[in-house]
Amino acid sequence: MGKRNRNFKESIRYFFLKYTVISLILVYPLFFAFMVIILKINTINNTKQATNDISASLEHVYRNYYDEINKMSNSNTVINLINNRLHSNTIYDEFYKFNINQKVKSVFYIVDNDGIFLISTTTADDEISKPIVENITLRAAEKPNEVIKQTDIVNYSNNKETVYTFAKSVKDGNGKIVGCLIYQLYEEDLQQLIRVRGNEIAVVTDEYSNIIVTNNNSVKGLMNKFIPKYYYKDKYVNLDVDKYYINKKALSTVPIYVYTLNTIEIKNMIFVFYFLFLIIVSIGFWFLINYFANRMSSRNTKSIDTLILSVNELQNGRMNSYVDIKSGDEFEILGNQYNIMLDELNALIKKNEELFSLRRIVEIKQLQSQFNPHFIFNVLETLRYSILIAPKEAEEIVIGLSKLLRYSVNYKGQKVMLRKDLEYIEDYLKLNKHRFNDKLKYNIDIYEGVKDAYVPKLLLQPIIENSIKYGYLDKDIIEINVAGELNDGIITLEVKDTGTGIRKEQLDNIRRSLKESENITEHTGLYNIHRRLVLLYGGKYGIEIESIFGEGTNVKLTIPYEKSDI
Template sequence: MKPTPYRNFKESTRHLFRVYTMIPFSILIVLFLAFTIMNGRLNLTQKTTEAAQSISQSISGVYRQYDEEIHRMAESPTVINYVSSHLGSEQVYSEFYDFNNRQKIKSIFHIVNTDGVFLASSAPADALYSNFAFGNLIHRIEQRPGDTLTEMNSFRYSHDRDTSYTFGKAIVKDQQTIGYIIYQLYESDIQKVIFEQNNEIALITDEHNTIIATTSNVTKGVLNKFNPKVDNKGHVLLNGGKYYKYSKRIPGTPIQVITLNSYKSEQYTYYTVSFFVLAASLLLWVLIQFLANKMSARNSESIDKLIHALAQLREGNFNGYVDIQTNDEFQILGNEYNVMLDRLKELIEKNKELSELRTIIEVKQLQSQFHPHFIFNVLETLRYAIKIDANQAQEIVLILSRLLRYSIGHDRSVQLKNDMNYVRDYLKLQQIRFNDRLDYRITVADETLDVYVPKLLLQPIIENAIKYGYENQSDVLIEINIYTSAGKLILEVRDNGQGMSKERLQGVKQILQSQTNTTQHIGLYNVHRRLVLLYGEASGIHIDSTQGTGTCVVLTIPYEWSEYHV
């Protein structure tokens, strides 16, 4: 089977640092762009709306002032007397100019009698005598003598000055129309009023969408109408561009204010922001790469030293000490590893000295077996815990230190309570490794706590329960029950794994009963042989297993013997 490729700790740290740095940064970029888009759209809407409201307020004021003034002048005794007697023109002109000079939008003033003769005018009126449109204007005023006529119409006067909106009213004396008073507003002055600094295009129209005044001729359509094309999103299409439109009708008037702003300004903002984000992203990526390399190199140095030392240990080099001076848990782990090497070398020397005693040699060899792969697994778990949960990483280091300190002790036999403390620490590490998919229950009778048992007695049994318990299932429960019965110390280890078939169970029992073992199943065999060598043939291991239910391993030791060192 092809081995699973592993990424070294340095590369993993660098990779995770980049990932966990880029994730929040990417989220911030998305939120920033979303905010920019929303803010740009809101700003476009807001400035278009505010421009329309400002123009509407100004035009509304002008309209109200002219409406009030034409009513006053039409009913003024001075004007009525002037139309009747042709006397007092100076006073009429004075009142007009006093009013006109106060206005933002200036106008041309006419007084015409019922015969169409201009009695007073603030501009040369010669061209108006034969003007058909002006004649129609007088006719419409004549038809509604009690109302004020307001409408869009265009007349050109000297110096190419055009008027675009007219107020007209009949002058009535003794319920008889004797003349007409007319105010015509300059288009250029209206354009100045509707021009807003933060707005692109503004125009005002009458109730028939006829343009009274506009700040851009692109809005003018056929017959001076404002009838632009609109896409399916409601955007106004003018001169190849898209515009946001806001309309506001001035209350009490036939005038409508329309403001337009192009989406191009919004797009320019998006392009600017996008360029800024891209440049910032590139700069940040370079910075992240640099910081990731620095951090991974610093954090992986201790792990690399430990892994290198363990690799030397696997090759049989017991002089592969580690030198870690980081003042943290790695230094503790390194020191404990060095102590372990010293103890291991001492045990090897003692085994050589006791070579003439076959039984003691076998026991010492079995006791001094060391499994570096367990430490490899713990270190792998520790590597990820360092990046995810610092408190859990510290707990792992402390537990592993206790396990190493305990496993390299000189004692061949220990009190049961001490060995069970080791078992609890070992199961706790495995539980961390399997992310709580491993559960265990330990029940120990009080009278058994102080008895002496062979050191690390249950270790291979528990390893087997974990190793084979996860076959075809994701959760494992291990139950340990220790008690006395009929003068014997009973240690039960039960799991809820898949169990063994009858044939496999029979094969395991045959291995346990043999004097030599040439198979790969050495865990249970070593424990059984150790008990047989120390306590006799009546002691050892008994296995019960049912396929699909689980396995129970029972260790039996003479209780009276277990009170003493073995």
């Protein structure tokens, strides 16, 4: 029987299903092993973290009570109470201010040498007071310079229980013991302190393994002691029928030990859920991989259809007919190259549109500048006086203004010979010369070989206009020099003036704006010239500005030499 022939689409579907099923068969046991390891690591980390958290909390509680009992035992108010029975209210206030800020609350006593309870924050009958007098006060008297700490379980009538005691003798100014201070900590508050999220069992013992507090009574042995049954390197214990990971830590300031325990056995129910999960996931995967196999097998055909559709749309003038092919093969490369080609085409169109728009803006701005009512008014005022005083000069003004307006309005080309543009500049400067007389001096020194170059129309006029417009702000007389030369196929044109100049901050803003794709300053003329040159000739051409405030401004313009066809 011959081998079955499959087409390209069927082959993709077959191999996808084959290798996916193999992968799933390998993943299931790995997933189970990973789950067991993660559960164990998580148990160990939770146990250790719980130990650290509980230890830190107990350290804080211990330090607070240790400091407080030392402070109170040296208090003159306490000594006066014991000796003279004075200021009991003050001591009650001190205790309640301290106690209310503690996570673990306590019962407070002051007992004199005769066993009389001078201060008691709860009702203490003989069953409670007698052990205190016969045990705690005697131990404190034996070590008068130390704080006595011991595990004591005391049941009170209000159904509360204390489990740990701090005590210290009180001495008068002569060093004589006059009484004893006692703090007994409530079990219910310690219970809250050892309840840590992610931990099952917590046990706190003293140095003799006596349980101070625990959240699970099953750990209590004979005489209220906790003696864990280790079975592996002091890390694992048997408790009832379960196995637990155990972590132990001693408090740094007192021989109190914190034990935290978490079970490490994976319950049978987890295995049941695991296999149910595998069955459900397997069924779901079977339908899912069949779906994806069909999708993948038809993707290449879809990629080709997408490309053909986009090319047809492009032919019909839709310039945004991009393709989005994520096949990861040669079709994706082809689609990316098509998108790059479309980007370049759109960029070229946008560049031409922007260049055309800038040219129109420059021409409109120049027309507005020439027909600016203020400028026309000043010229006509000069003309009115010249008709009476200097008819010859009036004739020159009329001719110059006529030529200026005719050039601005009638000349349609985007590029002109520099010689033609210089005639316009000459007329413009002459008109301003008539206005300002000796207050304006100018000189045009352009290399003759440059004058036949083909340049953008109205190239220098906005620069010269700025020199006149801003140059007289703080100056009575300004001089404008226009120069041009040709070096290695590059034309350099300079407009220098001796006007007011530009402040450094403003100059920095202008230079920064020339690097942007959109104008961010009010200097429209300079920006439009620079942007138009960049679009026409490239980024290395355009405008450079140098200026010293109070001395003048130098604007340098560079463009490639382009010989006129005329």
